[in-house]
Amino acid sequence: MQWAFAIHRKAALVGNLCEGVFYGHVGWDDIDNCLAVRDKGWKVYYCGHGVGIHQPRATRGSNAVEAELMNKENSIAFYKRWGFWEIYQEANK
DSSP states (O other): OOOSSOOOOHHHHTTTSOTTTSOTTSSSHHHHHHHHHHHTTOOOOOOTTOOOOOOTTTTTOSOHHHHHHHHHHHHHHHHHHTTOHHHHHHHTO
């Protein structure tokens, strides 16, 4: 469910996104958005035939160490939010 491009209905996003919990554009926020919108009854579709060009580090910048740390924090927030925290801890012992 990770994306490089997404189309959303504005009504699906209003009040359904977990803003302020995730660092944007470093991972996990996109998956959280899909699950949150789906839980509110909206449909989530995948199109594997789409093609796009994404420049490396265009969104995250060049600070790979900082982005990696923020991605780790996002993963922890995601697993806690969706009830997978114990499984995550077991897998990362």
